[in-house]
Amino acid sequence: MKFLYPVPSTSIVTQTFEEHVRRAQANNWQYYNGGIDWAVPTGTSIKAAQDGTVKEVRNDATGYGTHVRIEHANNYLTIYAHMQKIDVKAGDKVKAGQVIGKSDNTGNSTGPHLHFELRKGSTPIDPAPLLVTKLDGTGSGQEEVVESGGDMGIEPAQFPALPKARVTATLLNVRTGAGTEYPAITTLPAGTEVEVLRKVVKGNDIWLQIGREQFIALKYQGQVLGKWV
Ligand SMILES: [Zn+2]
Known part of the structure; x- marks a missing residue:
């Protein structure tokens, strides 16, 4: 599955996924995920990287700042951090390329930029090789063949509610x-x-x-x- 650039594709990368990971290792930060930083002026439109459903819109004063999490097909999740104004809310269906809000410098950030993360399940992955400026077809993607067996068991009639x-x-x-x-x-x-x-x-x-x-x-x-x- 491919993903659209959430910022103009010509934006300057100020920190790569690799650099994020190395920085975390150097500082022994356990809870610091890889992502890509693009320096973009405050107020830049941020676009959903793929079709999906908004999982969460939240403000973490000390971390991601104002940020959006979007769930996509095939268990992918994207995170858009340090934003200003958010145009979507949890539960909203979004289309690839849809503007979800504006960039800023909120949270743990030293300058206006977008911190963008891609995860498959709970595993952070480098989005760089998967970013494109145009998606083919609808963008919803084909179900991928994942090489793992495993027994999903019997789906319960109704998931038990969490306390x-x-x-x-x-x-x-x-x-x-x-x-x-x-x-x-x-x-x-x-x-x-x-x-x-x-x-x-x-x-x-x-x-x-x-x-x-x-x-x-x-x-x-x-x-x-x-x-x-
Ligand atoms: Zn970052």
Whole structure:
């Protein structure tokens, strides 16, 4: 499957995928994913790289800033970070080349640029060899032949719903691990409901995993910060 450049294809690359990975290794950053950075002026239109469904629009003050995640066919995911104005919302269907918002310099960014990531499943991959200025046909792509066997089992009649919890603290940190020793990547305001993937008990503290490398404290040092829904 190919992907459209999310910025004008003539934009200057300020950090390649390789350079991102090397920088992360040099600094021993565990939670720093490869991607491509293009220096683009604030307000540049950012385009969806492929047909897909908007998974999430979020603002992480210290990381990706205002960013969009789009799910595509064949288990691909693209991330568009450090943006300003977002024109889409979670659940929206988008077409390849559709403008999803404008670029900026939000989050952990030192200058106006787009940080763009491509993942297949949870594996970050270098988008560079897959980027094109024009897609053939509809752009939705053919189902790929993946060389792996495996038994998917029997699909349940209905997926069981995940347990939910609601944030009761005024503002609750989301951390990359279950503990305050892990960096906070964003915050959730009181009233936010989250689906809980896993409960982690550490001594008297209770942490909830709410996403990949996303944890919140339900109870920390005797303080109750959230409530099961
Ligand atoms: Zn970057």
